[in-house]
Amino acid sequence: MEYNFKELEQKWQSRWREDQTYKVEVDASKPKFYVLDMFPYPSGAGLHVGHPLGYIASDIYSRYKRSCGFNVLHPMGYDAFGLPAEQYAIQTGQHPAVTTEQNIARYREQMDKIGFCYDWSREVRTCEPEYYKWTQWAFLKMFAHYYNNATQKAEPIENLVAAFEANGTEGVDAACSQQLKFSAAEWAAKSEAEKEQVLQNYRIAFRADTMVNWCPQLGTVLANDEVKDGLSVRGGYPVVQKRMKQWLLRVTAYAQRMLDGMDSLEWSDSLKEIQRNWIGRSVGAQVFFDIAGSDRKLEIFTTRPDTIFGVTFMVIAPEHEWVTELATAENKAAVEEYIEQTKKRSERERIAETKRVSGVATGSYAINPFNGKQIPIYVSDYVLAGYGTGAIMAVPAHDSRDYAFARHFGLDIIPVVAGGNLEESSYDAKEGEVINSDFLNGMDVKEAINLMFDEVEKRGLGKKLINYRLRDAIFSRQRYWGEPFPIKYEGDVAKPLAEEQLPLELPAVENFGPTEQGEPPLARVEGWEYEYSTMPGFAGSSAYYLRYMDPHNNEALVSEEANNYWRNVDLYIGGIEHATGHLMYSRFWNMFLYDLGYVCESEPFKKLVNQGMIQGRSNFVYRVVGTNKFVSLGLRKEYETQEIHVDVNIVKNDILDLDAFRAWRPEFADAEFILEDGKYVCGWAIEKMSKSMFNVVNPDYIVEQYGADTLRMYEMFLGPLEQSKPWDTNGIDGVHKFLRKFWRLYFDREGNLAINDEKATDKELKTLHKTIKKVREDIEHFSFNTSVAAFMICLNELGECHKREILEPLTILLSPFAPHIAEELWSLAGHTSTICDAAYPTHDEKYLVESAFAYPVSINGKVRFKKEYPLTATAAEISADIVTTEEAKRWLEGAEPKKIIVVPGKIINLVK
């Protein structure tokens, strides 16, 4: 019987579907395990061969865990709201719901062919009202809560109102946009609208007038993680800064908890580092500087209060609220012109020109609170409005940016820390002896910083403060294809809908572009009395892992019972590109729900593995310039040639299929070839997988040619999961050959089923148990490439063997990797239940002992011995030969260098 992968893969896929083999329920009798893939955005292009990499890894792990006796939750769904579908709708008039539906069908079809063990009864789609009801619900909860810094958790906004009524802001320590100060009487005197205005300063979901990333081409604002190098991540359009009224989420309230929480997570260090940088915690001092001739005080933030005696000027951002006020009559024109100039520059230009020094004096002066010196105040765009207070004290001697500015404008540079060469550059290091600084002189920098924190506070000039680079997340998008906000307006006052009114469904529209007045598409909907913006892409993906636990519950996001059982994700697999977006928002969202008692774990994803990206491997042909002749790679130097991308699907092992090439495009129909050794060899390069480079390899094509099991194993065999690597179809034969060989183990040379009950030899048992140990350990360590290699070694060692005692455990061992062939062989061996219910084999140590190494130290250090043990030797017998380090030492002193020290496994380290 031949290995007919097509037939048997279809057979088992439909059997799994009919039997609902992979459907799971809460089962208190078994330990749970939750394996999750980052759900895909269903784009029109379908899946290419790189997408399933992580899915295959998680599938192998799920099947393995299940086989080890765990109740495994392994769901899949779609992140279905988003920009591309809407952009497509604007161009074609096709409703995003329609194209999304089509794309999902295509994705599902492609995924099914690979044989994943998802519980599809739990599928979620973020664009469906039953799902986004809970996205809106969470938003309402955030609107109704504030973050209490004292208790370090979210609390109902009513508590805050009660506090205001009792004592005003006195004693309130809450996360907010601005520090406010008012008494109980002042609070009582406010109108409803004014009170709401104040509360917006504290709500976790709130509306505010802020600087946003505005993308004119997309017609919407974007969050920081959706902008890269001044361009939108989706589409690559320029982004400008603009002041607008927007919904935001107060993620900054959770900055410290997100930092602390990371200690307990099994994430890669590099990913944790990216999140730490993004949060950007820095400890410093807030200091108020008097302004000469004004009762205003300029508030700044500095991490180097020790350098305050070296301050020679101040700088405020062009967007600083006092800019025009600080500009004196004679400087007003210059300041205003500078502000105008800055406004015109896009974010991208600003980034590109970071080395250019620009700025202008306001004409006003500040007073150094420590030495009374008057220092000029400048405006410059090297100070950012969004960080700290938008104003700095400049210490040119010890900050390179201040140094460049001072040099450019000829300002004083006063050293206050000994070290460096100020003729050339500033001395930024946080070490050395403090000089020119009154009472700080002679101290070490770190000592001085700490003293200054106390000193600033003691003199009433400010206080020690922790600043985060993390910004509150902008939560509205001026787009159609997203969750509507369950918010109405009375005047300018936001009124939330009641929970019972959810979901607020997205209405149908005809035209997906902005209105003539520049309003979002929802403004076109007649009778739409709610917010016109919709929620951003990350809204729907922030809590989807919770919904999978209980996807059809209409009473709660997730029932307490389901949540207490499944708790959180044990293994999360996905791309690193979500490091600062989804993975931050999800943690924030989950922590918020945890504070409110809706979920039982504060961290959503215990262990996270980032699979690498699969790049494309392009192939080239070389056309002799001006002809329709194509020259093979090795001979191209002899001609003047032009390199042309050729479809990788008509190239095999870099050899071009000449007929397929002629048929590929009409202009090549009468192509001639200059061959080497009768073949046309193509050139190649590693590039991004994209249609324009003809290097997209479709998984369906591979499944068609080799079968899903081969695709699964080959993707794993390609290299370590975390590593990015090019897709290279050359080499897939090796894996396919392995599966065919595995298949043949069950049959004799005539093709008859030949599995028998003969007793296995020690050698065969040794091979089996070695393989079991290796494969199990490799799966646990996500080292799937080496486990595939272990299977191949096993087969090479086994040769021809039809023994049930060997084949059955091997088949179970293989089943997570190649489930279809394993199922088929399992049933051929006479089993009626599916193989995924079979217990995963465990190894027996007694078959593993083979040989031991010894490295005694001879006089010249060159002697090495190896001792072989018979297969039947036990670990105990080998241990008897071990000479401990102490004994070895004594023995070495006796200078008998040829004696052997034997150590199985671990080798002892000898000291001469």
Next chain:
RNA sequence: GCGGAUAUGGUGUAAUUGGUAGCCACGUCAGACUUAGGAUCUGAUGCCGAGAGGCGUGGGGGUUCGAGUCCCUUUAUCCGCACCA
């Protein structure tokens, strides 16, 4: 500029975590079978050398009986952040 990662045959990679470098594959070469096939099987294959032998994990240095692995230094590539005070 700051932070992180990586570097091993013609190619993808492996190495008991300091212990025989190159497992397993691809590719290549040779052979077998064969109504020449993109099938199957066997063998060889790091480099130099006829050989003995020598060299060899990006480069240089160090620790060690012993280094791909640890330390210092340097180069290249990739990723993240980037006027964050």
